[in-house]
Amino acid sequence: MAQNCPGFVNGIKVQPGNVSFNEYDAAAGYAAVVVTLGTNRTTIPSGASVAWTQTAGPAVVLSNANTLAPSFTAPTVGPGGDVLAFRVTATCTSRTGTETGMDTGTVTIVNVDRPPAVAPLASPPEAAVGDTVVLSANGSDPDGDAITYTWTQVPNGAPTAALATPNAASTQFVAPAAANDYTLEFRVTARSNALSASATVLVNVTAANLAPFAALACPSVVGEGQPLRLDGSGSYDPEGGALTYAWFVNEADAGLGFSLTGEAGPVVERSAPSLGLDMVGGVEVALRVTDDQGQYVDALCTFMIADVTAPSLTLPDDLLLDADSAAGTLVPAYAVSALDNVDGDLGALVACSPAAPHQFPMGATAVSCGVEDSAGNAAAGSFNVDVQDLSPPDFGPVSDIAIEGNALGGGILAYALPTATDKVDADVTVVCVPPSGDLFPVGSTTVECTATDDAGNESTAAFTATVHDTTPPTLDLPADIAGVEATGPDGAPVDFTATAFDIVDGDLVVYCTPASGSTFELGPTMVNCSATDTANNTGSGNFSVQVVDTTPPAVTPPANTTVEATGFLTAVDISTATATDAVGVVSLGHDAPASFPVGTTTITWTACDAARNCGTATSLVTVTDTTPPTLTLPGNIAGVEATGASGAIVTFSATASDLVDGVVVVTCTRASGSTFALGTTPVACRATDLAGNTGTGGFNVTVVDTTPPSFDPYTPPAPAVASGNSQALVSFPLPVARDLVDGAVTVSCDRASGSSFPVGRTRVSCSASDSRGNTATMGFDVVVSYAWTGFHRPVDNFPVINAVKAGSAIPVKFSLGGNQGLDIFVAGSPASGAVACMGGYTEEITLSETVNAGGSSLSYDATAGQYVYVWKTDKGWANSCRILQINLRDGTMQKAVFQFKK
Template sequence: MKRSIATAHRRWPAWLLLLAASAFSTPAFAQAGTCNGNPTARINPATQTVPERTHGQPTLVTLNGSGSTPSANLGFSWVQTAGTPVTLNNPNTATPTFSAPDVGPGGETLTFRLTVNCGTRTDTATTHINITDVVLNLPPTAVAVAVPDSVDEGEVVILDGSGSSDPDGDPLTYAWTQILGTPVVIQNANSAIAGFTAPDVGMAGETLQFRLTVSDGTLTGIDDVEVNVVWVNAPPVAIAVCPDSVAEGQQATLDGSLSYDLDDGIASYAWNQLNGPPLVVNISDDPAQFVFVAPQLGYQQLGLLPFELTVTDFQGAFTTDECEVQILDITPPAIAVPADITAEATSAAGASVGFSVTAQDAVDDAEPYEIGASGCAPPSGSVFPLGETTVACGAEDSAGNQASASFKVTVVDTTPPAIDVPDPITAEATSASGAEVSFAVSATDLVSGNVPVDCLPPSGSTFPLGTTTVECSASDAAGNGADASFDVTVVDTTPPVIDPMDDILGVEATGPAGAVVHYTAPATSDIVDGAGVATCLPASGSTFALGSTVVTCTASDAAGNAASPVSFNVQVVDTTPPVIDPMADILGVEATGPDGAVVHYTAPATSDIVDGAGVATCLPASGSTFALGSTVVTCTASDAAGNAASPVSFNVQVVDTTPPVIDPVADIAVVSESGSQAVVEYATPNAIDLVDGPVPVSCSPSSGSSFGMGDTTVTCQAEDSRGNQASRSFTVTVSYHFAGFFKPVENGKTNAVKAGSAIPLKFSLGGNQGLDIFAPGHPRSTVMACTGSTGEEVAETVTAGNSSLNYDATLDQYVYVWKSERSWRGCRLLTVKLKDGSVHTAMFEFR
């Protein structure tokens, strides 16, 4: 069924139709020649109703405006103002055409406007074209194809209906059915592409027939297709029988004698091992059997061996069958144990002994592996008692095969005790005889534990100044003996004492380096050496820098013992401020914008007793933007000690003496339409002032004034808020539209004329410009030499007493009657200078 085209057709939104209508508001006309009269637009018929299609094609619609009047030299312009947009062919003729668009079930009305023009006069008329919906439906065409159309039993056939079509473009549904032959199951029977598997048939073969029905929802189409199925010889059936498993070294038999063929019997048997290792060899003479001895399994050989039996009939057809045999792993792993071990006791319990025992299985392991703690008893790392112990080890592979091995560990005690003596002892002398020193010594044996120690000299003895060696000895229960020693040194290390010193504060600096300061060094006292004087740095009389300086005093006794240093502070201060140089005012700086002007200046120099020369800090800073008028700049300075100088100030004056700038205006040239004048509109130029920005501009004569013929200077002026003035001018030129003299006078030729006659000079100035059109003293004639050829004699003359000027509004032309003299002979040049300054000439030969 045909779908309503309106459902898929695009519609113009209202705003777009308004935009399109506005685009046609100024029609373009095609007009030949001159048209006279008042035009009347007529459309015949005023309204039409047409179908959207005729004979399956869009209907060609003709708009007829040929009845419009007057009939001669009339201009036409057609535009569409409503409805689905169409393309008008020849829209500037009386009878344009367009193709009807597709519309919905309700139809649609298109509106067109005809504008006719005759000269400057126009008239319009509107027509409405009603487009009706056309509904048409044609049946679909079914095309059924089988690929392939001849197949063997069991092969897949594709039924293809994708070549079917509908002339209306409607969507189709598909239905495949079998109408002849052994029934089959059609896959995807309701799709364009379907399929089935060819059935078993007799030796003569069989023809199957299928039908495709396509529908557009209302009408249907059918097509049939045949498929030839060819008989195929059935192959024999192979049956392979294998034992589930066989142990390494045992015999296995594979049997294919249960295989059979339904046609002409079995011609041959063939056994094949599909993968390995291990690989086996058939030792049987029976072709239906495969007999082999199971080999020893190697690393990562799972032992599951697959075999394939191929059975072939006398037609050469064959089939295969597979079976598997599991070879069982019955070989245990091999264990490697160390030689017997002798270890030294580390405690009364014996000794911890580590060892390495490995195992390797032919199937499970590529390399030997450590058995680990659970593989031996006692395990590696156990504490073995003094004497001999047997270690038993075992291992098991993944198939459950077990192995065992053993070795001996013997623990002995040959280690003497360890004596713990102190590090060398240094004691401070308490008298001239030295010092009393006490110490602690012990001995420990790995097996016997703590044992007694003897030392000389014993602990608590008085040791003289200098170094004394103490000797110690001990033995364990097994008779293992040990010796050790250490030194005791008595020394004198007590330093002298320095008296304290008070800080020296508030010394005024005398220069950049600071000030010279004098003081008395402190006294010292020592238990051995008595009184003395400390040495201080910096020394008394040194120059001390500004700030606080630490003076450190030291002393040592005759034994070289240094006293604890004593220090005090010397403070040098700076309380004198710097001095700032004076600054002159900066006057008359011209403003560069509304914010004023950027002003640069050099900050004044400073001088300070300690810091020396410097530069003051001024605000506003050099390079700042200073506002119009006078701004006070204040300069300050401080020395490194924070002493502030007395501020210095000066004035910066920014002025505005620059007038605004008026934009240039191009000269204007216009043509007078009447009255020897023209009203001229122009855009008043803009003016920009550096400070005020945009300022108003006034021009004289103003825009919209009436300008006389010729050149008029327009002067524009602007003034900023400070009275700075600027002006700019341009020229407005008003001229006549002069297109040369009309007949009977010829332009560019010498006109023959009878002396004494009144010659009519006809010309147009583009409208009624009044009679005051000549410049003073014009027209006038002068004698000229006769050159070149002379045209035909001017036959049209008038009778006039004197020269005169008239304007004919009907013909829009001026007639200047030039009265010649009877006495004139030869050639004369008539010069006509108009008020717009233009000069026009005509040449005459008087006879």
């Protein structure tokens, strides 16, 4: 097998086969575009094979898919185009086994938009002043895109025509008036996407005086007194001349008094006249429109004056009638009438509900009446018939009564109500004052009675009620009072309550001896009491009072004390207590400690008298702890650099001390040593003593990301060989960049993979930015060189010495792997310099730019696939040697040695 089979597989690259770029214009029709693919290999060696497959984009059929240059017909794509991707796989089977190489490439199909076409048409193309002309546009778009149209008049001195719809495919206008014939020119522009096409059309107009047009609009029916508008403003002169107006009226009914005399404008606005008795109301109006040439036309319209006035209905005022019985009152007839401006007297047509005669019940009854004229105009009204009971009831006989006082202030007297009758109501309410069961004072009271029927009519009657008082009061005295404690050696004052109650007078003053509040001596004392009512009826009674001495001293403690703790124990000033006793205090003391803990302590105070009667009292001392602990926290912690996507670990110190409890535990919302996220995180801390007092504080921790991403080690693409026009399509993998926080980040380069690169060394600059704008950059070189295969005959390659005749023109031929254009030399190249004819040629050589024979330039022989440069030598170089040096744009230097003869 061939030795170059593994080399064929290694590094195979996809390249365009017959063009120098990868965009194919599909504007001329897709079927006409054939795309040929290619690689950087020229032949398939023995033992090797290739296979092409499509990997993305609209499906196409590859012809010769197992060759180095398959082709396909460009598919149909949308307005945005599409990208097709292909893979070439090269396989080599040699003695060492099977090797495979592959590469991918893309072809972009671009859909180029084409402009629309449009043809305008005028109908009719020849018109007279006042004619309506229709303009139509017939447009089409080769790509099937939507078309919009715009019509404009081309200025040419002709009158301006008003286009009805200038932005539609079809529009129209009325040929404007003019003194002479004229031609109108209109341009229509058709647009699809960003492309457009325009065309014009002509309309010839003949001038002539046309009769004016009279237009008259009026309502068919208008009501009496309503606004009436006669509108002739639609009249016009086709030539645009001034118009005059004359109005005439033909009345169908006499007596309307409707006239248009003196009206000279295009619009008349009036109020419709009112109709009279037996009038119909039809009116015919004529409008005469005359132009400035004396031509005129008439327009007529007819309208009706409608009877919209309702009849006048006269009804009686509301009636108030006295009831004859519980059934109400009979009304035999109503006093009603009606009059209409057209129909006259309509009284006989008035209808009421309920109709008379009618038995009206008690209360108000609405009577509704209505009448309608011959035009259907209706009048309606109502009045009320109110039947009321206006007569009062009649009382029967009444008698006087007397009782003994039986209640406070007199006596409760119950009596039977007098009776009363009414002609309407079966039951009549009788009310007496004072009422039965009320309290009557001692003596005689007149009772007045009122009988009221359901209608509120009243009648009155009266009788006398007498109350007598012969019963004495009843005393309420205390039981015998024993064990009254002496307040001094004289005994003790004693208060008591003695009351008396009379059935008529109520509570009475009681007189006792000794009186309440007197000082009673030690031992028993008898108390005598009596009370008399206003009728001089008297009641009496007695009880005893016993005074003793058994009371201990009374102790008054100081006020309770509350103080704030100053430490674990707190000294407190507890003040002092006082004590009193009727026979004197002997001793007073307490059980308070020297200092007090936090909380409430009870102090007991004790006082004793000479009789060994002792009394006690207590006071409270409360020591409170309301002072929270004091926290010691760090200040805001800023500028902590993130170590990963989750942020950074931050440590800090937070302590607290309390006046009572000493050192207190501090808790924070984020513990020291926690991982803090990017940004500012507030940390809130608190410490609580045993009394529940809480001290708080806080600070902020700010984690930042100022570290840019870093690039993974990168291997630049292998040098590429120019495929044509000193360019090569070079694919390379994007560098990979990673960030401590964001992980993998997007890398962008100023040259895309698969781009066309010129020969030589091109620097590709890449950058990567994290989400916080930290940016890292890197670069690598893409090297493109010519496929130099050496000089072709008649020039032998270095170090062979070419023997030539001095002064001759030497055709220097070489290949660069295809047509790379004519700009392949660097400035100052080719050049030559003298050397010794001994070989080696390592010495410094002074070069000078060559001169082309006959002023010719570099050329490319497409048939032979090689470049030809004719070097014109100098006759003075005879018997010397020179180097011809070619410096190419890919950075390489090629040379050949020549020995010149005469």
